[in-house]
Amino acid sequence: MMLFKYILKTLLKNKTVWFWGLLYVTIWLFLGVFVWGNSIDRNYLKYYAGIWFAFDSIISISSISVTLSYSIYYASSSLAYLFRNSSMKPFKYYMENMFSIGTFFVIMGTILELIEIILFSIKFNVIILPGNIILTVILFFISGMIFYSFSMILVIIMNNYLGLKNVGFVSFIPMILSWLLSYSILYIKLPSYVIYSNFITTLTYIFTYSFIEKTPWIILTDPFSPHINVFICTISIIAWLILLMPICIYSLSKIRASSIEEARVS
Numbered sequence: 501m502m503l504f505k506y507i508l509k510t511l512l513k514n515k516t517v518w519f520w521g522l523l524y525v526t527i528w529l530f531l532g533v534f535v536w537g538n539s540i541d542r543n544y545l546k547y548y549a550g551i552w553f554a555f556d557s558i559i560s561i562s563s564i565s566v567t568l569s570y571s572i573y574y575a576s577s578s579l580a581y582l583f584r585n586s587s588m589k590p591f592k593y594y595m596e597n598m599f600s601i602g603t604f605f606v607i608m609g610t611i612l613e614l615i616e617i618i619l620f621s622i623k624f625n626v627i628i629l630p631g632n633i634i635l636t637v638i639l640f641f642i643s644g645m646i647f648y649s650f651s652m653i654l655v656i657i658m659n660n661y662l663g664l665k666n667v668g669f670v671s672f673i674p675m676i677l678s679w680l681l682s683y684s685i686l687y688i689k690l691p692s693y694v695i696y697s698n699f700i701t702t703l704t705y706i707f708t709y710s711f712i713e714k715t716p717w718i719i720l721t722d723p724f725s726p727h728i729n730v731f732i733c734t735i736s737i738i739a740w741l742i743l744l745m746p747i748c749i750y751s752l753s754k755i756r757a758s759s760i761e762e763a764r765v766s
Contacts, residue, residue, distance in 0.1 A: 503596040503600070517567050542624075551686070555704065556612060561640075566675050568648055569671040573659050590753040601648050609640035613636065617629065631711055651671065653748055655670065659756060681704075682700055685704060706734065
């Protein structure tokens with residue numbers, strides 16, 4: 501539990517994480533409410549709020565994952581030594597790391613929810629609350645684990661096998677994919693195999709569902725499009741979590757010591 505407390509405390513004091521995870525997405529949320537929200541039909545107001553809640557949540561989580569992924573290659577030498585010469589093993593490190601990060605995302609997500617509620621109440625003079633608060637908390641926790649595990653695997657692959665020359669770009673992959681996929685489903689009907697096979701679109705739909713407590717449209721802004729299958733989305737998210745956890749633990753067990761200078765001079 502000492503590692504859990506240390507990582508959580510470190511995250512709470514990290515100004516960069518707060519900037520990308522909260523301030524950055526709050527700017528987009530502000531635009532969504534006060535600029536792009538001027539023409540919204542009041543009958544669809546909660547649905548509109550749900551879309552923004554989902555979109556901002558995914559962008560926030562993916563943005564923080566970029567920042568956190570850098571800590572892996574900065575600490576690669578320390579981790580390699582730690583796992584080989586101490587009682588700390590990859591499984592224990594991973595679980596405490598994930599629980600601390602999941603807890604942090606719950607805290608961050610709760611603040612983000614409050615900001616959205618305040619902004620919508622100022623603009624539309626109505627308090628719009630998430631329909632299923634418990635589900636949103638669970639989603640923030642699970643999303644943090646999935647995104648960080650995915651980012652960790654990418655960085656370790658670069659560290660161990662491909663070199664650190666492009667580690668900066670690779671660390672941004674979760675954020676780039678989040679923008680592309682979560683924004684696409686606002687206006688485009690993606691193929692079913694794309695929608696249900698990746699954790700970004702499925703999490704976006706389930707975040708929306710948790711807020712509005714209704715099945716979202718497959719094109720989030722088109723009321724004439726068919727509804728998403730919430731059950732398949734849920735199964736996909738669980739499958740990703742189960743898949744990423746052992747891969748991540750195995751990758752940590754094989755992490756190699758590397759020099760930070762390698763990324764600068766490669």
